[in-house]
Amino acid sequence: MFENLTEKLQRAFKHLRGQGTLTEENIQEAMREIRVALLEADVNLNVVKELIDHIRDKAVGAEVMTALSPSEQVIKIVRDELIALLGKDTARFKFAPQPPTVILMAGLQGSGKTTTTGKLAAWLKKGGHRPILVSVDVYRPAAREQLKVVAKSIDAKIYEGDLKGEQPGSKLVERLANEARREARNFGFDTLIVDTAGRLHVDEELMTEMEQLKKLLNPQEILFVADAMTGQDAVNSAQDFHKRLGLTGVVLTKMDGDARGGAALSIRHVTGQPIKFIGTGEKPDAFEPFHPDRIVGRILGMGDILSLVEKAEATLDKKKSEEFAKKALLGDGFTLEDFRDQLKQIKKLGSMESILKMLPSVGPFAGMQQAASQVDEKQFVRLEAMINSMTPHERRNHDIISGSRRKRIAAGSGTSVQEVNQLLRQYAQMAKMFKSMGKGGLAKQMMRGGMGALGMGRQKFGR
Template sequence: MLDNLTQRLAKVVKTMRGEARLTEANTAEMLREVRLALLEADVALPAVREFIAKVKEKALGEEVIGSLSPGQALVGVVQRELAALMGADLGPDATQLSFAQQPPAIILMAGLQGVGKTTTVGKLAKYLKEQKKKKVLTVSADVYRPAAIAQLESVTKQVGADFFPSTSTDKPVDIALNALDWAKKHYHDVLIIDTAGRLGIDEAMMQEIAAVHGAVKPIETLFVVDAMLGQDAINTAKAFNDALPLTGIVLTKLDGDSRGGAALSVRHVTGKPIKFAGVSEKLDGLEAFDPTRMASRVLGMGDIMALVEEARKGVDEKAATDMANKIKAGGRFDMNDFKAQLTQMKKMGGMSGLLDKLPAQFQQAAAGANMDQAEKQVKRMCGIIDSMTPLERAKPELIKANRKRRIAAGAGVQVQEVNRMLNQYDQMQTMMKKLKGGGLMKMMRGMKGMMPGMR
């Protein structure tokens, strides 16, 4: 996510922190590097100019000049202004969805075709159902794109929300009103309306979505934009912002673009807060957007709060406590425990998802690692453990040549892979013993040895 920008800015931050004294020369050099990094990341020139002007003004102010560590103070200024560029200046409640209307609260989704709008409806339904405990109904008012209605029905069923059927012969306004009537009668908390997109902006589309908006009067009108669109995203955002009273932005495919600066530009152009970011293709790959935390992440400081939240969602706390107590009491870390650890890692968004939220120094430790390959390897390792007998899982030292061949055949892998997995189990077992004394760095060093490609 925003990889190139993060790498460039992390270097600048490191240099700034080391400055014992700020001069006009080193401040100008730092601002030049930040400006180039933002422009290379596709951030619109007006947004960059405004950002640099604000940082420059505060960099030469008393807060920084009078600080005992001006380099550190200047990093703080950059972090705060970057957060403001992303929407922190709109206030802490701006990124929250509003439900302040008689149920159902109506959310209208707008955007071009191909930006991931329909999948985002499914992700949002899942988020509202699981995180906010809402009863959600979805409906498709897209009567043009083949299979759009069927696609929304499919993703809605996958996330366990309710779906209101429609057909391509219905009128979008009628679809929305009928769905609203159904939602009221069946006591739904939220109605999410998926609207039609086009390959480009056209007058007919804008009139249609404006008509749907006028008919149902949604409390939230969210503009869904592809982070990979680059500067085109800005023109699209302007057109939608002129046609509709937008309340927020949802960024999709943020994981697929190493630049992603268009995301910052859209916020700047519309003046509307970014409310959600799509960070993976999976239906749980939607994150509530926090500009302050995202600014820290972009500057290479990581997002430890997001990591903790992922852990809280993905980790079986009782199982984790039981295993910790077992290790503390001198109990054995066996193959069942090893598989449980691998499963928890997958639930927390996989290795790439975890590393993305860690500070730059931890990410550098994983530089050059093939994360996709690492995650495939984790799946194969789980398959190998599943091919073992209960006795072999409890006592891995019993696994000799004949057993290895049988396990490899059962898992559909080569014997070498079984050997490699047993070596990684040994490393994890050693790491667990070290972790009795605690320490994140010990854990990261242990993971570095375990993960394929990380040496």
């Protein structure tokens, strides 16, 4: 979502490249461009003014570090100030001394609150917790049904409760919340996530109900779910909720969309509360803790290698990866079956666009992010279909695939003979490359390092 902001900031930094020293004149020009870039990204006006003042104060008259050029010096200052704006450290999640920990989900209708409730439950489960969900939106039956579907998709417990024909209102809301907390205590659930009712706008009835729930449940976390696509509207709503409820954190949804990024850069400054999580897609696992330094890295075109490494570690099958490395790099035979298995592994990480966008957009990786949008994801499906249309013997011995066999494979996979030929060429090139790597000793080095190589990468990037 930060592509436009990244591009404009890079343009501002470009003006400083080639400058021998930092002067008030060239800094002033860069500050103008940075200001415009932030305003066009829908960052709050007061936030922009304060941020620019801080950057200018630190840049003007700053002694340029010997290891940095003037442009790099300004980039470092902008990076430090953006990290300070977003909260420096990754926000911690609060748990109750005695379970259950109660989490109250707040937000306007359509912000993705119910989906986020499920994603948070999935994240807690991954961390060894036992969450239970409850919807207290008694005004829209569809909302309660949606949470039920979400809970089933992540195999989480939900307390439905019996409405007993009661009229929708605060008494019914409080009864369901109380019963859900009792259910959590009785059956050993350590976390209760309460999905509350939303409105199309902030109103007195909604706020009063939320205040009553807060008084009743004494939650450890009150998370405001904000749609990043709504920009400053999300910031204003968060400010209103915080005044009445005292939010403990914010969750930004739809961060994978084409929003301009202003909400992410404004919401913490305006509310004073940290962004704790971001939603990056529709799937339950498209949810991650908010790391200010990594987000700033993305904004400045430095990429987010650490998140990519963590995603790979959490998603990819370590045993299969090691087996593949042994076969491909140590000369034990890289077959089309192995090629297909690696395609499946890559697909687990998400789209190629999302993977490549975590790489830096400067230096040797420049241009990769633009190329990412042109990747045909359906090509992976076609490649897999072609390999599946081969016999096991053909997959293990590609040399026997004659012209007639290629026609059969093309017909079976709904592709053309030309595409089958292209697949076999690509496979042959990869096999040759792996073989040469094995001969050069790189393979043995990688096998010795194993997953430890990732650990070295973490140290290098400051983990």
